[in-house]
Amino acid sequence: MNSTSDSSGFLGSGSIGGFGYAIGVSVGILLLITTITLASYFCTRTYPPAVPALPPPLRAAPEDAVAVEVGLDEATILSYPKLLYSEAVKLRGISKEEDSTSAACCSICLADYKGTDVLRLLPDCSHLFHHKCVDPWLRLHPTCPVCRTSPVPTPLSTPLAEVVPLVGRGDR
Numbered sequence: 001m002n003s004t005s006d007s008s009g010f011l012g013s014g015s016i017g018g019f020g021y022a023i024g025v026s027v028g029i030l031l032l033i034t035t036i037t038l039a040s041y042f043c044t045r046t047y048p049p050a051v052p053a054l055p056p057p058l059r060a061a062p063e064d065a066v067a068v069e070v071g072l073d074e075a076t077i078l079s080y081p082k083l084l085y086s087e088a089v090k091l092r093g094i095s096k097e098e099d100s101t102s103a104a105c106c107s108i109c110l111a112d113y114k115g116t117d118v119l120r121l122l123p124d125c126s127h128l129f130h131h132k133c134v135d136p137w138l139r140l141h142p143t144c145p146v147c148r149t150s151p152v153p154t155p156l157s158t159p160l161a162e163v164v165p166l167v168g169r170g171d172r
Contacts, residue, residue: 070140070141070142071138071139071140071141071142072138072139072142074139076138077135077138077139080120080121080122080123081120081121082118082119082120082121082131083118083119083121084115084116084117084118084119085113085114085115085116085117085119085128086115086116088119088121088128106128106129106130106133107127107129107145107146108129108130108133108134108137108145109130109133111130113128113130117130118130118131118132119131120134120135122134122144124144124149125144125146125147125149127144127145127146127147129145
């Protein structure tokens with residue numbers, strides 16, 4: 001037996017047989033599929049949108065701009081009458097039943113009135129508030145905190161402007 005004649009077996013052959021070609025072709029096809037898959041993934045993926053640019057800085061107001069005050073001026077606020085709560089009870093004729101309900105506390109700070117508390121009476125609606133509570137409110141808002149009627153004439157309509165004339169302001 002010759003050593004060259006024994007080399008005709010599967011693994012002992014000196015040349016690559018059909019099985020070796022099949023493995024090589026299979027590995028090549030797998031590499032080709034992997035390459036195509038990776039290339040298509042990187043070429044078609046979407047990137048997050050770029051961060052938008054910041055808006056331009058705000059410009060200063062033109063010199064001819066007019067500042068509009070929203071609240072009431074100090075002179076108007078000080079013109080509204082101040083009175084002690086004990087005087088308001090006598091003046092308005094508030095009974096003990098009414099005194100224990102809404103007329104007994106400030107609608108802004110929700111604290112009960114004491115006989116020595118200084119209150120401010122708003123014209124037209126006649127609502128009472130602690131003067132230390134309602135004065136800052138009126139500096140920011142030109143309306144009553146309860147009924148939203150404006151104590152001064154205004155061209156703008158208030159939410160209850162249509163309803164208040166129907167109530168009869170002198171009855172309160």
